[in-house]
Every structure is written in C-alpha cells, then in structure tokens.
Amino acid sequence: GNSVTQMEGPVTLSEEAFLTINCTYTATGYPSLFWYVQYPGEGLQLLLKATKADDKGSNKGFEATYRKETTSFHLEKGSVQVSDSAVYFCALSDRGNQGGKLIFGQGTELSVKP
Amino acid sequence: DSGVTQTPKHLITATGQRVTLRCSPRSGDLSVYWYQQSLDQGLQFLIQYYNGEERAKGNILERFSAQQFPDLHSELNLSSLELGDSALYFCASSAPQGGGGEKLFFGSGTQLSVL
Numbered sequence: 755g756n757s758v759t760q761m762e763g764p765v766t767l768s769e770e771a772f773l774t775i776n777c778t779y780t781a782t783g784y785p786s787l788f789w790y791v792q793y794p795g796e797g798l799q800l801l802l803k804a805t806k807a808d809d810k811g812s813n814k815g816f817e818a819t820y821r822k823e824t825t826s827f828h829l830e831k832g833s834v835q836v837s838d839s840a841v842y843f844c845a846l847s848d849r850g851n852q853g854g855k856l857i858f859g860q861g862t863e864l865s866v867k868p
Numbered sequence: 869d870s871g872v873t874q875t876p877k878h879l880i881t882a883t884g885q886r887v888t889l890r891c892s893p894r895s896g897d898l899s900v901y902w903y904q905q906s907l908d909q910g911l912q913f914l915i916q917y918y919n920g921e922e923r924a925k926g927n928i929l930e931r932f933s934a935q936q937f938p939d940l941h942s943e944l945n946l947s948s949l950e951l952g953d954s955a956l957y958f959c960a961s962s963a964p965q966g967g968g969g970e971k972l973f974f975g976s977g978t979q980l981s982v983l
Binding site: 858 | 974
C-alpha cells in the first residue's frame with residue numbers, strides 16, 4: 755500500500771540555519787504530495803503541495819520539489835526562525851480521487867533556538 | 869481558524885465506557901475525515917465520509933464507528949474503551965478539487981484520556 759517515510763526528529767537548529775527534512779514515498783499511480791505543519795496545541799495546516807512530477811511547492815520561505823525519479827519530496831528552508839518550531843508532516847493522496855484521504859508520515863519535530 | 873469545529877476539546881473517561889466525538893466541517897465541504905494521533909502510531913487515518921456516505925476506511929477498530937448526518941456534521945463513536953485508545957482525535961474536511969491535490973482543513977482535535 756501507499757506509505758510515507760520521514761526522517762526522524764527531533765531536529766534542533768539555530769536561528770537562520772538551513773533546514774532540510776527528508777521525505778520519501780511509496781505509491782501506485784501519481785499521487786499529490788503535501789507538507790502539513792502542526793503548531794503546539796493546534797490542528798494540522800497545509801504548508802505547501804505539489805500535484806505532479808517536477809512541480810515545486812512553496813510557501814512562507816519553505817520549498818519542496820516533487821521528484822518522481824527518487825520518490826522524494828524533501829522540505830527545505832534557507833533560514834529558519836524560532837517561529838518555525840513545530841511538527842512537520844509529509845503526506846500523499848491518490849491523484850484524481852476527489853476528496854481522497856491523505857496518508858501521513860510520522861512527523862518530524864523541529865525546534866529552532868535563538 | 870480552519871473553520872472546522874470539534875467538540876469537546878478534552879474528554880476524560882474510564883475503560884469500558886463509550887464516548888462520542890463531534891465534528892462540524894467547513895461550510896460547503898462535503899468530505900469529512902477522522903484521524904487518530906498518538907505518540908507511538910503517529911497520525912492514522914480512520915475513516916472518510918462524503919456527503920453522508922462512507923468513502924474510505926482505514927485502521928479503524930470494530931469498536932469504533934462513525935457517521936455523517938444530512939447537515940454534514942459527523943460523529944465518531946468509540947465504545948468499550950481501552951487505555952490504548954487514549955489519543956488526539958482529529959477531524960478534517962475538504963471540498964472536491966479536480967485532478968487531486970485536495971486540501972484538508974483540520975480541526976483542533978479532541979484529546980481523549982482513558983483512565
């Protein structure tokens with residue numbers, strides 16, 4: 755079945771450091787890929803998405819490129835801030851399946867120190 | 869604010885009991901999803917409803933059931949509760965989007981503690 759694997763956390767960085775959170779997936783067909791973020795005490799929020807190979811999703815300085823050849827969707831940010839501290843989830847859904855469920859990775863906790 | 873409302877925010881109960889979690893989706897969203905989040909299992913998909921009909925089923929126990937009502941709100945019923953059912957239960961909603969790439973809007977969750 756479809757699955758998502760993320761690098762284990764927690765990841766601790768200093769402010770302004772470069773961030774990479776690795777995400778790889780296994781899926782049949784052509785899934786859409788997502789990154790969601792969960793701040794303490796809140797529900798998940800969509801951070802960015804990509805719906806086909808070579809698409810780059812971006813938002814709030816975060817980027818991820820849909821790499822079909824390596825089945826990856828790594829999250830990157832050039833300069834993290836303390837306010838980026840949260841849990842990040844990589845997810846996929848079956849393309850073309852309207853209202854389809856998302857399959858999430860285990861989540862990676864990011865802690866940014868001043 | 870995602871527009872998805874979950875009640876109650878916290879629930880404390882005893883083993884063997886039955887509880888009902890409620891979710892009101894965003895206005896106009898036809899799909900409702902239930903997820904369970906725990907430290908050891910991560911975020912697990914339980915079940916999805918679309919316009920009142922069950923659309924997909926995930927790792928939902930037989931002791932759990934759900935339904936979506938004509939006004940599109942949904943309830944998740946958990947019965948014969950066990951200690952291991954303690955978790956954060958999220959509801960999410962979405963609207964159909966062509967070509968996939970559907971965006972889910974999550975509620976703040978119901979924290980269930982089974983003592």
